[in-house]
Amino acid sequence: MAFSTTNSYYWKGFRDGAPFMLVAGPFGMLFGVLATEAGLKLTETLVLTATVFAGAAQLTALQLMQENAPTFIVLASALAVNLRLAMYSASLTPFLGGAPMWQRAFAAYLTVDQSYACSIVRFETEPDLTIPQRMGYFLGTVTPVATAWYSFTLIGALLGARIPESWALDFALPIAFLAMVTPMLRTSAHVVAALVSITVALLAAGLPYNLGLMVAGLAGMIAGARMELVLRKKGLWT
Amino acid sequence: MTPEQAGFDPVTLWTVIAGLAVGSFALRFVFIGLVGDRPMPDWLLRHLRYTAVAILPALVTPLVVWPKATGGALDLPRLLAALVTVGVGLATKNVLAAIFAGAATLYGLLYLL
DSSP states (O other), rough: OOHHHHHHHHHHHHHHHHGGGHHHHHHHHHHHHHHHTTTTOOOHHHHHHHHHHHHHHHHHHHOOOHOOHHHHHHHHHHHHHTTHHHHHHHHHHHHHSSSOOHHHHHHHOOOOHHHHHHHHHHHHHOOTHHHHHHHHHHHHHHHHHHHHHHHHHHHHHGGGSSGGGGGOGGGGGHHOOOOHHHHGGOOOHHHHHHHHHHHHHTTTTTSSGGGHHHHHHHHHHHHHHHHHHHHTTHHHHH | OOOOOOOHHHHHHHHHHHHHHHHHHHHIIIIIIIITSOOOHHHHHHHTHHHHHHHHHHHHHEEEESSSTTTTTTHHHHHHHHHHHHHHHEEEOHHHHHHHHHHHHHHHHHHHH
């Protein structure tokens, strides 16, 4: 019985996660194409995508490597992009923290925007779920996303260099990232964070080693957090 | 496109891959694996909340204003494509709609201009 309800929550998660294949598929393909165009071999692209499993960070690393940024800066900047995953991990901990260690390690690897977004909504609206049901749901949400991500990265990597320059793929990354970020601008604190980040990125563009990215990112985070405190004091934070 | 011979230096590339793999896992594991059920400081969560909306615009802005494809000169199709992507993203809250609108703007203007 316990198994069958866990199982049914897996499939609930699968259904909720399935629409995100439409995002993960093209995004994976974009990474595969850009990685191949940047000169990565098929194995390198696939190992990167399978071990890191975070598209935005992978694209950031690729972009900075092409700009010949020092390795330390490449790592620091790409991991900064992934700091939001630490936030997801923190937010999921009250719901999944009681699961066995091996399951938590597995869930950690599978924490991405989509699995987090689906799961946190479900966990908060159904507080009585057991931990196995939650794990089942979480795993369900990420199954279609991960499948689309891996397979379309492979397809993109295989297509790779065959894509002509007239497709202006140089601008696929900015468009994809802007499209990802704008729906996240839920509060004025998020808007302030983004505006400060843009302003500082322009002012700090001349810094060596692509440090402008780190400086602008930190400035944006601090500005967002400050704005949140101001809103809380005024009772405007919901 | 001419076939790329160069690629990246293997040592650099594998250092980046290994570092990113370990680092990304550590970031995901730190709370759920290590902190468990203990509470976390508010100030930390408050800053982490804004990472995505702070870091990604910082990465994109220079690429929009000084695109490499034009040798760093401000480029009307790319600038407008970025603005349309943001506009549609804000209006619809839909990632795919924003991507398609931005791509359509870019291709339309590259074709016309």
